[in-house]
Amino acid sequence: MDQQRVYQVALNFIPGIGHMLVKQLVSYCGSAEQVFKTTKGKLLKIPGIGEHTASLISSDAVLKRAEDELNNCEKHGTEILLYTDKTFPKRLKQINDAPSLIYVKGKADLNNEKVVSIVGTRKATEYGKRLTEELIEQLTPHNPLIISGLAYGIDIAAHKASLKHNLSTVGVMASGIDIIYPAIHRETSLKMLENGALITENPIGSKPDAHRFPARNRIIAGMCDAVVVIEAAKKGGALITANIANSYNKDVFAVPGDLKNEFSEGCNALIKSNQAHLIQSAKDIEYIMNWEASAKPMAPKLFDTTILESNEKLVVEELQKQKEAILIDNLSWTTQLEPSKLASILLNLEFKGYVNSLPGKRFRLATRK
Structure with a gap:
């Protein structure tokens, strides 16, 4: 050992x-x-x-x-990922209250290029379940990792729709990895292990006590690029997740609903208070998140860096080494440029067409279309 x-x-x-x-x-x-x-x-x-x-x-x-x-x-076929491990979810690592370890069972790539968390009420309507599947089907070309909480309602609808459309899906648990809650979702959770995963921060044998659910919600919010709320009442776990996501500067989307339906009140309130983008289809996510509609990666442009200033050239050359978008803080460290100075350089490079700015203060080279 x-x-x-x-x-x-x-x-x-x-x-x-x-x-x-x-x-x-x-x-x-x-x-x-x-x-x-x-x-x-x-x-x-x-x-x-x-x-x-x-x-x-x-x-x-x-x-x-x-x-x-x-x-x-x-014995349980479970891996413990430590905060210092390279495979620890990089998005989760960025939040202040990230867990120092997580238990993982399954095969999901927790650092998938695109990650969407889908949450909502446990008392989902047929309309909400249908919207969940339609949204996931529309997102399929992006091959995103779909995250939810394995709960009744919208959560399990998201997991099942992901399985149906062959997308990797992760269930974040408020219990130990050996205790599936609710137990009725055991069969679905086993199917998820084939191309997805179950994760938790709780030791083996931990029961799904009430205080563990808000903590679970921060992981759902922290692991993704965007949180989508399908249906939600005035209060509940979905709104907690949305509020946490906002505190992490994540993009939050909410589906508007019938003004007289109690399970639309939470979504409508998020939109009304500018705490969530109104979403009608996956196109809204693509637009806000600056996602190309094609699942095929774009080829990077071939840039003439000889016409750039020295620091601009340094930044472009560093971005050329990166296989994916990089956080501005990490780019500051690798280039040894002060964050304020780097922000100005990136803005200039964006105007010149060398760089694309992405949500969450991430940057990458512009792509050739």
């Missing part, structure tokens, strides 16, 4: 330590292993670590529990 992974997983079993504090501990100590080898006196100097927590870190109990958890994961 990889002892380093034992240390990393063990951090998550220290009572009273959340995901943000796990990352802070590793940052202060240098590695997960060093957290457990740091003296109690030094641990107490770390913000957020008190006497009780420092004593728990010094105990061997959490290390034993981590070993047991890794063994259980192997």
Whole structure:
């Protein structure tokens, strides 16, 4: 067993330590292993670590529990992805309260080029279910990863429609990976594993307690490029997911509905308050997200960089190395250009036709049509 992974997983079993504090501990100590080898006196100097927590870190109990958890994961055909792993969902990694690890069962590419989360009421109408399938069918040329919460109503309709149209779909769970909730969706969840996945941040054996659902919703919002709300009442998990997505600067879309239908109230309110784009078909997503209608990747243009200024040339050459769009913060790091200066350069390059700007402060070379 990889002892380093034992240390990393063990951090998550220290009572009273959340995901943000796990990352802070590793940052202060240098590695997960060093957290457990740091003296109690030094641990107490770390913000957020008190006497009780420092004593728990010094105990061997959490290390034993981590070993047991890794063994259980192997038995359940489940992988633990750590925040530091290359295959950890890159979009999720960008949010402040990202989980420090997730449990994954299945074959989905969690870093698919295009990712859409679809959510809605558990008491979906036939109209809502039909809209869900129509939207997913329209999105099929983009081959997106479809994410939802495996719940009744719109969630399970999204998963089933994805399976029908051979799209990879991921169910984000509020329980342990071994507890399918609701149990009636077990058959669908098994089919999802063939070309999709189930994921959770909760240890094996965790029950779907009420407090786990809002936490689950942040993962649904954090893993995607866009959140689509099909039907929603005034209150509920779908609106929570939409609000979280807005706080992450994700694009949110909502389907307008009958003014007299209670399950349209949430969507209509999101649109009315400018918290969601009004959506009638996948074309609205394509327009807002700047997605080409063709699923075939466009060939990059061949640029003459000799006419560019030195920093512009530096940025274009760096973008040529990237296989996909890159966040401006990452581009700033690779080019060693200040973010404010880089933003100005990217704007100029966009005017000149060298660069395409995408939602979420991402950029890529312009494509040849």
